[in-house]
Amino acid sequence: MALIGAILGDICGSQYELRRPHNLDWKNCELFTDKCKYTDDTVLSIATGMWLLNETNKEPWEFYLEYGKKYSGVGYGEMFEDWLFDGGNRVNESFGNGCAMRISPITMYFRDAFPMLAEYNDYIGIAQKTCEKTHNSIESYKGVSVVTNCSLMALNNRSKDVIYDYVLKHYPSSRYTYGVDRPLDDYRKNYVWSATVQDSVPVAIRCFLESEDYESFLRNVLSLPCDTDTIAAIGGGIAEDFYKKTLDNSNELLERYLPKELLDDVSKIYNEMP
Template identity: 45%
Template sequence: MAVKGAVLGDILGSQYEFNRPRNLDWKNVPLVSWLPMSYTDDTVMTLAIKKALVEGKDLVETMVAVGRKYPDCGYGGRFYGWIMGPDHTPYNSWGNGSAMRTAYIGEAFDDYDEMQKMAAEVAAVSHDHPEGIKGAVVTSTCIWMARHGKSKQEIYDYVLEQYPKDYYEYSIAYSLDEIRPRYKWNESCQGSVPAAMRCFYESTDYESFIRNVFSLKCDSDTFGAIAGGVAEEFYGGFGNVDAEGILKEYLTPDLYEILIA
């Protein structure tokens, strides 16, 4: 279930979004550390989109209604205004918020073209810049590919086609060893999606994917949300990670109800 993978990635990644130790032993640190950990806006919007589509409700109205219940979950400045203010028109954003909220699209739609069309529509309600739309479409498509038995190499090739090495600083073509020394915290889709997918590409299970996210000084909760759904679908679950225990502990009852619906 891609949505569970995305939400778990958000929660686990939240530990290091702003509090990452300088010399983090990312290979061996406990998955749940002593640092504060919580769901963020990534989870809230992912679940709002699921609720709208499952219940056949207006997408924007549902995003606003659910989002306003959680005003302190970490929205970016412009998106906070979109949620809390009266104007819900798109604002040409290429931020990674469009990619982190789209897991349900890749999970729910079997038709490839319909999936991509819906991913673009879900992004464009706020993030209508071409890179914002691309981030959502690529994320949904990678989940769809994992669900439909595509190989890791096929997923890699698709992401590389969308984010070629010659034009994107953090293309999936670069290994994590190449990215780690030079990666700078980045809120854009183009600076997040291909690097997050590289974290998946170099993983062997869900836990190693999360540890790869921990290895970068990045927007770690959003990396977890972007590629967590891909990892869960590709590996068919969470392995030894106590996903259910973490999800039940850290989600509110309302959010958990949407998750399992």
């Protein structure tokens, strides 16, 4: 639930990050190729899951520091790299989209406790806690809250209309350059590559809203000149929770692209999450 959707989105999108062809046949192209790889989105998503499993008082940033140093060279942003180099001592006031691509395991943590209500404040705190050291900004707190709530709504069978209405309150085009109310056809013509959370979260959710299954979600992401791996990781968890599956060969793909240690962590998260 959610984590595999985020990881597969990251791997699929990695082949086109910063090098997507203008004439890409996104409707028919091969989704997983030899150019694919896991990136920081996968590593830090797994780190979040391992933090949620931990029975000590360690903070999420301690897991990001540990995994970030252990798995170097996987595409961390410049500010996060500096934070790693500094040993996690600084507080980054970043509004980069890295905060939203790593939170899919939170849905798994709360899957059995979700209320049949329209308010989700009980879950916002834990999502925002993941931002405290690395993305301490209003936009980051909003982004992780919206993504977490969308995944929880999707997992609990809320309709796309309900999810859309919720997101529209937070990301209307009257206040944001890329509001969730703008259709993908508009984005395909006018979107400009961005790594900010406010330019990524509503776009990722729009890719989900206009999808029919997990595969079509991935293809929607590839149709845009965007930060493909991170957009696909952000929306991939929501898509998995809504459609209740990813791809038929998901296990084969994970074994193909992930090292054994990360595979073992994924298994641990799925098997031991409360």
